Structure formats: structure tokens, C-alpha cells
Amino acid sequence: MLKLFYAPGTCALATRIVLEEIGAPYELIRVDFAKQEQTSPDYLAINPKGRVPALVTERGVLSETPALLAYLAQMFPQAGLAPLDDPFAFAELQAFNAYLAATVHVAHAHGRRGSRWASEPASFDDMKRKVPETMAACMELIERELFRGPWVMGEIYTVADAYLFTIETWLEGDGVEIGDFPGIAEHFGRMGERKAVRQALA
Amino acid sequence: MLKLFYAPGTCALATRIVLEEIGAPYELIRVDFAKQEQTSPDYLAINPKGRVPALVTERGVLSETPALLAYLAQMFPQAGLAPLDDPFAFAELQAFNAYLAATVHVAHAHGRRGSRWASEPASFDDMKRKVPETMAACMELIERELFRGPWVMGEIYTVADAYLFTIETWLEGDGVEIGDFPGIAEHFGRMGERKAVRQALA
Incomplete structure (x- = not known):
């Protein structure tokens, strides 16, 4: 199952909305910025940039919102969220x-x-x-x-x-x-x- | 023919290199930053952001380096410049x-x-x-x-x-x-x- 590391108020919301639009099951994991979890060793092992969003897939971890959005559109073409054939x-x-x-x-x-x-x-x-x-x-x-x-x-x-x-x-x-x-x-x-x-x- | 608006020393070099790798004919048009041509009405009509690069295609103008690079890789798949099938x-x-x-x-x-x-x-x-x-x-x-x-x-x-x-x-x-x-x-x-x-x- 896809896992999205996110924090409220950040650009990770965009990827979360797209996951909801697709309707694929995913796990949401909150990174607590107040506790600076984004720079903890555990999180840096997932995303060495120390930022959200990070999307954990079967193939590995992806980051950067524009890349995640295009990836989800390509992986779930039936959702029709990008003009993939043009x-x-x-x-x-x-x-x-x-x-x-x-x-x-x-x-x-x-x-x-x-x-x-x-x-x-x-x-x-x-x-x-x-x-x-x-x-x-x-x-x-x-x-x-x-x-x-x-x-x-x-x-x-x-x-x-x-x-x-x-x-x-x-x-x-x-x-x-x-x-x-x-x-x-x-x-x-x-x-x-x-x-x-x-x-x-x- | 593709037209690339560029200026030396800018990120437009990336798109220019990719055009050379592809070997497709293209026209190169220099935007003179010393004369602030990037904010002239003529150039703003091409790219309202007032930045380079801008790529003029048969369908219209594209900007933003990551978008241009993915576009050229997709339009010229025989050049093998991106893993398009994965x-x-x-x-x-x-x-x-x-x-x-x-x-x-x-x-x-x-x-x-x-x-x-x-x-x-x-x-x-x-x-x-x-x-x-x-x-x-x-x-x-x-x-x-x-x-x-x-x-x-x-x-x-x-x-x-x-x-x-x-x-x-x-x-x-x-x-x-x-x-x-x-x-x-x-x-x-x-x-x-x-x-x-x-x-x-x-």
C-alpha cells in the first residue's frame, strides 16, 4: 500500500487530495514539525531532504510534489487526472x-x-x-x-x-x-x- | 521548427543541451538580459513570466525547465533521454x-x-x-x-x-x-x- 508522509499546512496536501481523488488505499503518516520530526534520523532515512511530502511505494520512496502528482496520474490513468496521451x-x-x-x-x-x-x-x-x-x-x-x-x-x-x-x-x-x-x-x-x-x- | 529563447549563463542551457542531444533542428534566439529584453513587451508576449527558457512549438509556448526537459524526452523517444515506459x-x-x-x-x-x-x-x-x-x-x-x-x-x-x-x-x-x-x-x-x-x- 502507498504511504504518504505529510504535515498539516504543507504542500503535502496536494498529494493527499490526489490520493483521495484516485480512491486507492493509502496510509497517512503525520510528521510532527513541532517536534522537528522531519529532521529526525528515522525520517531522514526515508527522505534525506527532511521535507514532506514523501511517498513510499513498492519500488522505493519518491519526493517533490510535481513528481508525485505526475507519478500518481500515470500510475492511475483511469482517474483521468492528467492528459497522459498528449x-x-x-x-x-x-x-x-x-x-x-x-x-x-x-x-x-x-x-x-x-x-x-x-x-x-x-x-x-x-x-x-x-x-x-x-x-x-x-x-x-x-x-x-x-x-x-x-x-x-x-x-x-x-x-x-x-x-x-x-x-x-x-x-x-x-x-x-x-x-x-x-x-x-x-x-x-x-x-x-x-x-x-x-x-x-x- | 522549435524555437528556444535563451540567455547565456541561465538554466536555458539545459534545454539547449537536450536539443543538441536530440539532433532536431531548432532556432536559437538570444534574449539580451543586459538590455532587459526579458521584460520587454515583445518578450512578455511570448513568455509573460519574463524569464528564460521559453520553447516555441507548433502548439504554443512552453516554459519551466523541468517541463521542457520531460516534453522533449517524450516528443523524441528515439533519443532515449528518459525512462518513458517506467x-x-x-x-x-x-x-x-x-x-x-x-x-x-x-x-x-x-x-x-x-x-x-x-x-x-x-x-x-x-x-x-x-x-x-x-x-x-x-x-x-x-x-x-x-x-x-x-x-x-x-x-x-x-x-x-x-x-x-x-x-x-x-x-x-x-x-x-x-x-x-x-x-x-x-x-x-x-x-x-x-x-x-x-x-x-x-
Whole structure:
């Protein structure tokens, strides 16, 4: 059975939603960040990066949200969560997920993980102050250029919707008013009505 | 014909190497960062993110290196640049590329693009000082946990090798001694012997 190592409030939610959408049995294992379990020897033996998510499969452990999302879509094609037979459409989906991982998630992380990239408390404060601006700029670009509606890729619901929803749950804490981006706000509401999303948040 | 918008010294090199490996005809268009062409209206019409690489295909424009690399591997399967028939191995490859994009490239970018995430010159200096440490930590993790040798994924040469090589070319400027990581140093040398790499650097 698949095992997902996750922590609440992290990007591991995206993979959890996708597992719920697929309906495959999986075991959920919480990594307690308050106890710094993510850097414990036991967890580092599973994911040496000391991050979540990590997905344990029969073949071994996988990490990195964009890779996990594409993997689950490929392993469970009957769920129809990616345009697997169209390399261009699949690349568009992957480009969206890569933007969330390498730009949007990174912008968010500067609000609370400044010590990854600097050493002085004044720098952390400076980074934190800029988060509302950088996250709003990301949402503006997504709404204007990338999001097609009603789902990210248009008419078909994909793994990218689970990933975007995960980031939408961060916006309030990041000082971004989701209502400033009507398409994204509607997407957030639409996602919240899905059974898989409600189960993943339970 | 495929068109690649690139700039020297950027991660667009990875896609250029892969295009050379494939041997498909492509047009190379340089975006002049010194003239800030990446934020000109003409370029933003191609890639609204204002970044390189951007790959123009018959179907439309794609961006984000991990997406481009997987796309080219899928579109040109005869080049054998990814384990396309094995979703687990493909996910391992994608996880490696996602780590380069969302962690390693981001660590590097703090050396010269601090204004993306902070506002004060003192913060930029602080970020810049930390780059040798964060990039060395990334290389240590890659060498110890991810890199199999002689290529990233083991015996088969993949698109991940082009991406890792691109980042290896940044190490000296980032204050990292590549010789501290023998596997990575050997990989850098081995890549430099490939015709496709020499042509991409020409």
C-alpha cells in the first residue's frame, strides 16, 4: 500500500487530495514539525531532504510534489487526472506545477523559512514583509495568463487543481486577499465542494 | 521548427543541451538580459513570466525547465533521454529535476536576485553571503543521496544530466569548490566531453 508522509499546512496536501481523488488505499503518516520530526534520523532515512511530502511505494520512496502528482496520474490513468496521451498538454500541466513549486511555493516560504537563504533576523523580517507582494504577483500572473477555468487546464480537472488549491489555502496567512483574484477565488470555492478535498482536509 | 529563447549563463542551457542531444533542428534566439529584453513587451508576449527558457512549438509556448526537459524526452523517444515506459523511474527523474528547479536553482538565485524576495540592500548582501553554504549543502545531498553515477540516474544518460551540468557551471561563481564533491566533479568532466554539450556552449 502507498504511504504518504505529510504535515498539516504543507504542500503535502496536494498529494493527499490526489490520493483521495484516485480512491486507492493509502496510509497517512503525520510528521510532527513541532517536534522537528522531519529532521529526525528515522525520517531522514526515508527522505534525506527532511521535507514532506514523501511517498513510499513498492519500488522505493519518491519526493517533490510535481513528481508525485505526475507519478500518481500515470500510475492511475483511469482517474483521468492528467492528459497522459498528449505530450504538449502534459507539458503545460507540468509547467504549471513547476511554476507553483519553484516560484509560488518559494515566495510563500520566505514568510517563515528565511533562514534557508539568509542569516540575519533583519533579513528574515524584510523577506516576511515582501510576501504579500510576491504572492499577489504570482496570483495575478496565474489568473491573467495560466488559469483557464473552470479548472486550471480548462474543462478537465487535473492534479494541478489539487496543487493550486493547496496554495490557495495559504493566501490568507500570506496577507493576500483572495477576492482580488475572482477566478482563483471561484476555484477555491469549487475545490472545497469536492468530496476528495473535504476528506483530505478532515 | 522549435524555437528556444535563451540567455547565456541561465538554466536555458539545459534545454539547449537536450536539443543538441536530440539532433532536431531548432532556432536559437538570444534574449539580451543586459538590455532587459526579458521584460520587454515583445518578450512578455511570448513568455509573460519574463524569464528564460521559453520553447516555441507548433502548439504554443512552453516554459519551466523541468517541463521542457520531460516534453522533449517524450516528443523524441528515439533519443532515449528518459525512462518513458517506467512511471517509477520517470518519477525519480522528475523528482531530481524538481529538486534542481525548486531548491538548487533557488539557492543560486539568492546570490544575484535577492530583490525577488526582499527589499533592503543589507538583506541582499546577507543572502549573497549564504550562497556558498546553501549550494554546497545541495551538492552534498546530491552526491550522497541522489547521484548514482556515471550519470545521474545510473547507467542511462538522461535529461537530468543536462540540467545538473548547467548547475555545475554555476558552482565556481557561487563560491563552491567542485572538487569537494568527486562524483559531481567527474560528472562535470564527463559531460564536457559530449559533442552536444560542446555545441551548446559554443
